[in-house]
Amino acid sequence: MATTDITQMQDPRQQYPVPPFKQQQPIEPPGEESEMNPKADYGEHSYRGSGKLAGRKALITGGDSGIGRAVALAFAREGADVLIAYNEEDKDAQETVRLVEKSGQKAIAVKGDIQQERHCQQLVQRVIDEWGQLDILVNNAAFQMSHQSIAEFSAEEIDRTFRTNVFAMFYLCKAAMPHLKPGASIINTTSIQAYDPKPQLLPYAATKAAIVNFTKAFSEEAMQQGVRVNAVAPGPVWTPLIPSTMPPEKFEEFGADTPLKRPAQPVELAPVYVLLASQEASYITGMIYGVTGGRPLA
Template structure:
């Protein structure tokens, strides 16, 4: 059967990185039918950008696989409380922590909170990101450029720096990059540049930590239906979002989260420095 094109109703949010409650339809994040098998039993995971979208879907599946979860988010308190509810419904605790991941002190405090509760971090997920479309590089201000880099790549450096002293052999780090790192995006120059930096960071960090027995990998999603989309694009682009990939639809957060389960579990024990590509069928190099 041919893949059917799927569209979202036109919609837009004025605040970034967006809120989940107003989205229509709601993203799918709990992956009905997915049965946990203890792949992450008793692991401690800290997820940035965990209040909604891909981060929430990761948190839910990690809990289903037996992990204790902490999420760091900017200011979307209602969304974060819902993530905590969903994680607790899976029988696991969920620590919610707010703050700007682009500030090193925020990252340090988030790690300290998790260590205070659980004593260690086994899995670090660097997922928080933002984007600001512009039609020309001439429209990208210095303030926007710094903001995008601070959230998307500085935050990953800060989180790793803070968490690493508390990560033992067998721990792992998974970074969220993007299909734009491989195929580019003319309206997301600064965003795609940060995502390319994340690929290089992942590969370099994997080599730097190999002797410590800590694996580092990444996931490069394609167009995924998250709050970032209606808070970033206008109504017309939201309506057609995801229609330009071979599968002709946007993906759902819970179609991406299993990649993060795989990379955090022993199933991927011989993988480091690699990138997985849940992107609706777009073929990319690397």
């Protein structure tokens, strides 16, 4: 597994693996962490908490791997208990639970389809039933497929992309708001694709633009309740979604088009989610935070 000592000053261009990456065997989406080469770094050996989220309870969708796992681990090391929602990868989900519990916090993994509003309601209720409060909601789960032409995107793929990336965000925010107290935080995961969309990811890019719009609009309503709503816009991030949904020629050079000439590792995203979830971000709402390796949000 790729690791780095983040306490030491380093050249960020060389801090983590750089392309070209070794061609991999075909991986079925959404992919597993164990199938990745090189392995992703989600902070197990490097992230050090300081109590920023002590006593808080978080719900993270897509928490079994990638960014979601890194955020779950960072939240735990900052003192939060975490429920992770996932759809398919049991092995990855249980590894995230192990890491959270090893960090001294409680963890729950709930499998199910967030495309369904009823399941989203059940996720929120599970947090309330288990811990009596919900303080942080991270809408992170996403689906994408890559094609060369709009004609290749099936109705099923388009529907699944919007239901997973956008509809679930609506459902979860709607279900969570009655339980969120002043000081709570909602964090959505958008993408550089919302600002610099590629036709190969047409439905995915459109959903990420919708998330930006939702975040800005909903933040005004949520603040009437004292709840902050922000979003993180990653650039290329080395997660199982990449080798499982992109052709080999794309992931072999994945991230090379950034000024850093490499993709981010999930652990590099986690501190931004921690900031936005913490009281240190008390004056931040309706904002989109780019973690893009130098590519501008424009």
